[in-house]
Amino acid sequence: MVTSPGRARRRRWILPAVLALAVLAGGLLFVNRRHVLPTPEQCHFATAAGEMVLEPEEASNAAVITAVAHSRRLPERAVTIALATALQESHLKNLEGGDRDSVGLFQQRPSQGWGTAKQIADPVYTTNKFFDGLVKVPGYSRLPLTEAAQAVQKSGFPQAYAKHETDATVIAGALSGREAASMGCTVTSAAPVAAASPQTGKDGLTEGARRVSAQVKRDFARTVAVRTVPSGDGRALELVPAGKAAAGASSGTAGRDGWVVAHWAVARAAELGITSVVYDGQEWRTGSSTGGWQPYRGTAAPAAGGVLVTAGG
Numbered sequence: 001m002v003t004s005p006g007r008a009r010r011r012r013w014i015l016p017a018v019l020a021l022a023v024l025a026g027g028l029l030f031v032n033r034r035h036v037l038p039t040p041e042q043c044h045f046a047t048a049a050g051e052m053v054l055e056p057e058e059a060s061n062a063a064v065i066t067a068v069a070h071s072r073r074l075p076e077r078a079v080t081i082a083l084a085t086a087l088q089e090s091h092l093k094n095l096e097g098g099d100r101d102s103v104g105l106f107q108q109r110p111s112q113g114w115g116t117a118k119q120i121a122d123p124v125y126t127t128n129k130f131f132d133g134l135v136k137v138p139g140y141s142r143l144p145l146t147e148a149a150q151a152v153q154k155s156g157f158p159q160a161y162a163k164h165e166t167d168a169t170v171i172a173g174a175l176s177g178r179e180a181a182s183m184g185c186t187v188t189s190a191a192p193v194a195a196a197s198p199q200t201g202k203d204g205l206t207e208g209a210r211r212v213s214a215q216v217k218r219d220f221a222r223t224v225a226v227r228t229v230p231s232g233d234g235r236a237l238e239l240v241p242a243g244k245a246a247a248g249a250s251s252g253t254a255g256r257d258g259w260v261v262a263h264w265a266v267a268r269a270a271e272l273g274i275t276s277v278v279y280d281g282q283e284w285r286t287g288s289s290t291g292g293w294q295p296y297r298g299t300a301a302p303a304a305g306g307v308l309v310t311a312g313g
Helices: 005-034 058-073 074-091 121-134 145-153 157-173 206-219 251-266
Strands: 042-047 050-054 183-186 223-229 236-241 273-278 282-285 307-311
Touching: 005 307, 042 058, 042 157, 050 058, 050 157, 050 183, 058 074, 058 121, 058 157, 058 183, 074 121, 074 145, 074 157, 121 145, 145 157, 157 183, 157 251, 183 251, 183 282, 206 223, 206 236, 206 251, 206 307, 236 251, 251 307
Parallel strands: none
Antiparallel strands: 042 050, 042 183, 223 236, 236 307, 273 282, 273 307
């Protein structure tokens, strides 16, 4: 059988091409082994309802929604409804725009009386506005999620909220404190703790700790007290759910409220520069490849019911 010149030419270039691809693949494998690719920043939620992964920005906004609900003493069902709504409207992103004049986590519209665009762009404000509407819905906690959300949002696609209920239930189960140590974040961008003595202000806090303190008060209002840790060189804060410290971390509501705060701190770590969180004998730290909770082996344990938070910078 005679081989045509065209077929011979094709064979001549196929072999070098295959060899080149093999060399390239081997080179990439070598580079990846020598230089480990960075672990992506993400937050992982694992509860009895399932598992869910969010980007740090999304987890941070979910934590704000939960904290605002906590400050208003709303049930976990309210958190689930709000999270499912925000997942549908913005995927938990604080959007600058949207359909027509919609803004923010819940895509609320200034023209519909939700507030100014600047106000709605504030996650705490916009979440409070959502809950203002939700608590006016008779029996909202017993309604199907899509009906409760639609009663507040007046969406053109009311059935869309239902598809997010499972994910919202997973996130709410963790952030509401019902399931302890059920979420963690892999964070590499938080400000590192310097070896030298940090610069503190008249309040004895570093700029990073002061920023965390201000955000705790804003997100939780008066339901979480902020205390300075004398031995913490200005970086450490003790966050205590109001009225719960005396009960101890292991007792029912006190323990759950503490996990609300502890999970809030982890979820907001990337944004606020939080480097470690200690609660109920467990610790979360930035730089962990797993982003999970580990047994706490330090000595600066918080008082009963308190959450010890350290800020970088």
